Amino acid sequence: MKIYLNGKFVDKEDAKVSVYDHGLLYGDGIFEGIRVYDGVIFKLKEHIDRLYDSAKSIILKIPHSKEEMEKIVVDTVKINNLRDAYIRLVITRGIGDLGLDPEKCPEPTVFCIAEPMKPLLGDSGIRVITSSIRRLPVDVLNPAVKSLNYLNSILAKIQANYAGVHEAFLLDSEGYVAEGTGDNIFVVKNGVIKTPPLSSSVLKGITRDVVTDLAKDMGYSILEERLTLHELYVADELFITGTAAELVPVIEIDGRVINNGNIGEITKSLKEEFYKIRKVVGTKVYD
Incomplete structure (x- = not known):
């Protein structure tokens, strides 16, 4: 190599x-x-x-x-x-x-x-916990800077490993949902998709933007607003997005099972559309 x-x-x-x-x-x-x-x-x-x-x-x-x-x-x-x-x-x-x-x-x-590259997380859904580690507030280190200092995420990932789950979610300094160790969070309730705003110490993910645009094009209502853990616990569907993760459904958070452990229809449809565009949107390597 x-x-x-x-x-x-x-x-x-x-x-x-x-x-x-x-x-x-x-x-x-x-x-x-x-x-x-x-x-x-x-x-x-x-x-x-x-x-x-x-x-x-x-x-x-x-x-x-x-x-x-x-x-x-x-x-x-x-x-x-x-x-x-x-x-x-x-x-x-x-x-x-x-x-x-x-x-x-x-x-x-x-x-x-x-x-x-091999898939990092399974298509069948993942289990997550909420980490005790908080995302750094924007006035300390703005998450828009994709820096080499990932100790914040690493400590949360260690907690996920100890808990025997795939991923850990972090809250911001005010207790609202921020993001995963390397991925953005989306919640679905009553047909409406929500994701935390950038002001909640969230990276403006490339895949986050793609999925947001896809959702709008497909006619879904999608909002950026502060989310509490309660909203994740009672969600109809829950999924994460990221460059490595792509779009992965979450079927359990802190012991609360989402959608009876099944992948929701909105999550499925977004994942299918993402798979359609990922090979055509970008820069060709070979002629």
Whole structure:
């Protein structure tokens, strides 16, 4: 497998970064997770736009234009001859000293990994818990910045592992539902779809936006509003979305079974429509 690292492709075994890289020392950097479906990179331009927004927010200068970055991603998939893959595109502050001053890091580190992708979560539905870990409020670290610091999510994932379930949901600092460890949350009640607003410490997920648009096109009523745990407990349907997760139904939360453990009709219909578009909406790798 070949990995793009600072201007060239290297073997996986040779893809190494310095122990002085501030991405390692301080989690100072940004990333995007991107999917490839049958040789089409799903929503590549949107992912690149979000990457550059994250970079601007933390004053991290990317040494490539957006067009050059798109080509790096395409070339990484192509050189590995992949058709269905998961891409991890990372920009760190780069090599500096042991202090945290970013001005001591003259050049960012850029790397891109593409690996064959298998489904992370099952189609039959998952069980989740509510984590005691809270999502960081927007005035502490805005979730719009997709940073390398994922300790918040990692601690919640550890709780999910200990509980023997697939995923953990996090609340915001005021106790409202925020998101999962790496996915957005949707609830269905009486035919109306709801998802937490960005003000609830929520990442503006690419898949979240796609599913929202699909729901509107299919004639469903969909709202962004603050959600309480009670609303999740009594939901008719519950599902999550994310680049890696795609669209996954939730059949149990904190011991409360959703829809008698069955996948709801709205969830099914959205999932089917998502599967239809995922191979045609994006950037082609091969001619």
